[in-house]
Amino acid sequence: MKNFAELGLEPKVLQAITELGFEEATPIQAQSIPIAMSGRDMIGQAQTGTGKTAAFGIPLINKISKDTDKIVALIMTPTRELAIQVAEEIGKLTRFKGTGSLPIYGGQDIGRQIRALKKKPQIIIGTPGRLLDHINRKTIRLDDVETVILDEADEMLDMGFMEDIQSILKLVPEERQTMLFSATMPPNIQRLAQQFLKNPEHVSVVPKQVSAPLIDQAYIEVPERQKFEALCRLIDMESPELAIVFGRTKRRVDELSEALQKRGYSADGLHGDLSQNQRDTVMRKFRDGSIDVLVATDVAARGLDVSGVTHVVNFDLPQDPESYVHRIGRTGRAGKEGTAWSFVTPREIDHLHLIERVTRHRITRKPLPTLAEAIEGKQRIIAERLMESIESGELNEYKGLAIQLLEQYDSVQLLSAAMKMLTGEKGDSEIQLTPEDPIRVKRRYNNGGKPDLRNGRKPSGNYGGFRGGNSSGGSGKGGYNRDRDNGGRGGYNRSTSGGRSESSSSSSSSYGDRKPRTNSGEGRRPSKRDDSYNK
Ligand SMILES: Nc1ncnc2c1ncn2[C@@H]1O[C@H](COP(=O)(O)OP(=O)(O)OP(=O)(O)O)[C@@H](O)[C@H]1O
Numbered sequence: 001m002k003n004f005a006e007l008g009l010e011p012k013v014l015q016a017i018t019e020l021g022f023e024e025a026t027p028i029q030a031q032s033i034p035i036a037m038s039g040r041d042m043i044g045q046a047q048t049g050t051g052k053t054a055a056f057g058i059p060l061i062n063k064i065s066k067d068t069d070k071i072v073a074l075i076m077t078p079t080r081e082l083a084i085q086v087a088e089e090i091g092k093l094t095r096f097k098g099t100g101s102l103p104i105y106g107g108q109d110i111g112r113q114i115r116a117l118k119k120k121p122q123i124i125i126g127t128p129g130r131l132l133d134h135i136n137r138k139t140i141r142l143d144d145v146e147t148v149i150l151d152e153a154d155e156m157l158d159m160g161f162m163e164d165i166q167s168i169l170k171l172v173p174e175e176r177q178t179m180l181f182s183a184t185m186p187p188n189i190q191r192l193a194q195q196f197l198k199n200p201e202h203v204s205v206v207p208k209q210v211s212a213p214l215i216d217q218a219y220i221e222v223p224e225r226q227k228f229e230a231l232c233r234l235i236d237m238e239s240p241e242l243a244i245v246f247g248r249t250k251r252r253v254d255e256l257s258e259a260l261q262k263r264g265y266s267a268d269g270l271h272g273d274l275s276q277n278q279r280d281t282v283m284r285k286f287r288d289g290s291i292d293v294l295v296a297t298d299v300a301a302r303g304l305d306v307s308g309v310t311h312v313v314n315f316d317l318p319q320d321p322e323s324y325v326h327r328i329g330r331t332g333r334a335g336k337e338g339t340a341w342s343f344v345t346p347r348e349i350d351h352l353h354l355i356e357r358v359t360r361h362r363i364t365r366k367p368l369p370t371l372a373e374a375i376e377g378k379q380r381i382i383a384e385r386l387m388e389s390i391e392s393g394e395l396n397e398y399k400g401l402a403i404q405l406l407e408q409y410d411s412v413q414l415l416s417a418a419m420k421m422l423t424g425e426k427g428d429s430e431i432q433l434t435p436e437d438p439i440r441v442k443r444r445y446n447n448g449g450k451p452d453l454r455n456g457r458k459p460s461g462n463y464g465g466f467r468g469g470n471s472s473g474g475s476g477k478g479g480y481n482r483d484r485d486n487g488g489r490g491g492y493n494r495s496t497s498g499g500r501s502e503s504s505s506s507s508s509s510s511y512g513d514r515k516p517r518t519n520s521g522e523g524r525r526p527s528k529r530d531d532s533y534n535k
């Protein structure tokens, strides 16, 4: 583990890191920062939630001199939400240095962006489509850009941004530093790297397993028709702090979030067909904890960093094993533990085995939570809420009536009735969701071999597969393993308590939907990508 102070960063950057509560550099940070500071091009791969944003953000900010009013750095991300989230982290890191930065993404009023650009930010964080729009309008000039960062590069290419990225990169002076972060290294990423990076250093934090080790993974075999009941029981039993439930299609997400609300859960849905405003509102509520369950399509699978997400539920299995890794990676971040549950219909068991094979991780089978477990979980929460209420005081105005009631009824009986009401039972009204077809194993995976997760081709070159995949071309060491058994958290710690409030400032989240890889519903869109995210 490396201390940030050993990396030779300037004091104002170090101060910002301390303020963020980062104590030690994560492995990807410890390896990337010195290379980035040397000015070399680089390619980085590491597991979800291990701090890749700061791995490029810290050296970038360290490098920028304050006296310029030109755009000297460009960060590209696949979705609007990520542009905003990365901009926020950059904003925190530039706090003492005062470097200006601005997110530029589709769905936001372009006039407003043009006005903000007049304030001369030095770092632009944007989605490719909207960036190109500004470049064509000449409201963004790239002539002075010295550093380019591609975050989630494979995802950007998957979404059909290859041409946009190429057009943008061609406009950046050749004399520059380029850093590319990607989960996978399929041939098209390698081509992009060959075309635009100069002799890049590979940094790959190679895990034994593909997914983060702090995520407990389980599955429940459940018929399609019983999934909703299973979800309610699971939520009751586990009482997550914050949970993300992934559904396969937009219709599914709508139906599911509505059904959960009907049953009294504090849930809301997120997908690419919602208006920008609705998406902002849902994300803000989720970040500040005023909703506990976010039901989402894969739009929320990548990069999203919300602290306090203790549970991820795959209500529907994802099509790709890779998507599974990204989805569950929304929990178990920054050294915290998390739990991932997947619902698997009997016909999807093969698909689950495929996910296990590709991720090299066994997913434990667990029984459907029983009604008794669900009720017990619910009651535990109610008891906690009652105790919190007692501690908060302010009960005086209720006391008179309480005394009266106690004269009439037994205290246990009274309290039980109150608890029953508090469980928010709105009756177990029969809820039926429109069934989804089971996922089938794609032929390309059926060879029992190790598939290239993107292109159905064997990985070529030194590296393939997931972030930090099975073989690495990089200088990766033992990876980002936190050894639970010896009680150590070999990982990294935040000194501040973190918690929800930390991210609650990120009010204006917005998403673009990704090009779905599903075979139904939103997957049927013919276009290469959903232009709503960028334009
Ligand atoms: N050195 C550190 N110490 C403690 N926390 C950190 C450190 N670096 C980053 N974090 C925190 O870890 C969380 C995850 O970071 P980040 O979003 O950059 O992960 P990522 O590797 O990009 O994940 P993904 O693959 O999902 O995009 C963030 O909340 C970030 O603030």
Ligand SMILES: [Mg+2]
Residues within 6 Å of the ligand: 052, 053, 303
């Ligand atoms: Mg990231």
